[in-house]
Structure formats: structure tokens, C-alpha cells
Amino acid sequence: MRYFNLVKNIENWWEYLLFKFGLRKGDPLRFQTRGGIILEVPHGLVHTFKEIFMEECYMHGLRHTFPPHPVIIDIGANVGFFTLYAASRFPGAEILAFEPIPSNFALLERNIGLNRDMCAVSLYQVAIAGHSGHVTMAFEGADPFFTSSAIVREGLSAGDDEARLIKVPCTTLQTIFDEQEFENCDLLKMDCEGAEYEIILSCPEEYLMRVRQFAIEVHQGPKPEYRAEYLREYFHTRGFSTYEAKGAFGMLWAWLPEDD
Secondary structure (H helix, E strand, O other), rough: HHHHHHHHHHHHOOHHHHHHHOOOOOOEEEEEEEEOOOOEEOHHHHHHHHHHHOOOOOOOOOOOOOOOOOOEEEOOOOOOHHHHHHHHHHHOOOOEEEEEOHHHHHHHHHHHOOOOOOOOOEEEEOOEOOOEEEEEEEOOOOOOOOOOOOOOOOOOOOOOOHHHHEEEEOOOHHHHHHOOOOOOOEEEEEOOOOHHHHHHHHHOOOHHHHEOOEEEHHHHHOOOOOOOOHHHHHHOOOOOOEEEEEEOEEEEEEOOHHHH
């Protein structure tokens, strides 16, 4: 199925195979989707490209069809692979992409800049959290692009590497809706390394009900309520249906059953 999706989604799919077998050395790789979207993929992020374009990891649990001009919010956009996947899959979409880490955001800007005439994407170098203001984020690894940066909470020890910390501005899901004046969001994708709990649990219920479906990569956190099962029940008590994938991706999907 992965290679079927590769061919389905990527026009120059053979570039991935050339890289896989050591026959393509250029870094970054450049792909073009069937919808004409161009994306640059550093070698260190090929695994992320595979998850989104070959595994289609955020799409498995979605239940609703999309309108001609859907509103899609990408929280934890990283360098823009899901944003560009969505732009290619849903050509009329209005997409908001949020990514706080400067090095990630720089490539996100470049990737979107390659496609300005092809998609309607607004970029925000800000974290989404349970409050507005600033948060401190920590990195893992030494790569120039980070796929596992997380908001630092209580418990950071003095021995932690201060050089791997950065303070960034943050805002809330409610503020996004208020500032953008969105009545509804057709898909809210979240990959924010544990911040999904405070984002959702702090959001007023009337704003959560504006989201037709969520695709959330879930992570265990330090509090009892920072568990996938708690989040699932939280959605259930508010009228959402859910589906979980506990394998490689640890995904939770939630949707309002209006169209079921």
C-alpha cells in the first residue's frame, strides 16, 4: 500500500526509489505531487515524508468527506509536508499552518513559497498551547530540523542542556477561531508532542464543536489526564465519535457524527 500511495500521490515517484537504493545523492530531494505541488525533502526528513505521503498516516481515521473549499488547520506543521499534502489533495482548501521552531519554519516558508500560485496557505511562527503568551520548547537530537520539539513543563532539571531550549510565542485554539473569524474547521491536524491535551482541554466547548474532525498524534504526558484514553472519553462526552490507531503512529481521530 505504501508504494501504491507513493505512485498515487507523487508525480516523480521514482526519485524516492533512486534515493532508497543509493542512486540519488542530492540533498534535499525534490518531489512534485500529482496536484502539481512541489516539496523539498532533506534526507533527514525522508521518514516524515514517508509517513505523510506513503503511509497517509493522518487520513486513515477520517470519516467525513470534504467540501470544495475546506478549512484545514495544521498545528505542528514542521517543514510543511502535511500542509502540502493537504494542498495537493484538496486544491480549494484554505490552510493555516503553525510551526514555532525557527529552522523548521524556514523550510516551511521555502516549501510554501515554491507553491504560492498553487495553494492558499497562511503561515504562523507560533506555538499553540493552553494559553497565550510564551512557552519554552526543548529539542531532541542534533539534526537541523526537529520533529520532536516539545513544550517544557514542570520538572525540567538544572542538568538539562540549556542550549537545546528556546522561548517562543504561543496562542490558543480559541484565539485562532476568533482572529480568523472561522465558523467551522473541516480538519484540525495536530502533531505537537504532548501539547494536544492542554490545547483541547483548555478550549471552550463551543469552539471544539466548530471542528468537524480531528486527526491527532497522541503522546503520553505527566498528568493522569494526559493519556489517549482520557482524551477519547473527553471527546465522547461532548458528542464526538472516535477511532484510534495504536500502532506505529499512535493516532486518535475524532469527528462530529452529523454526516454519519
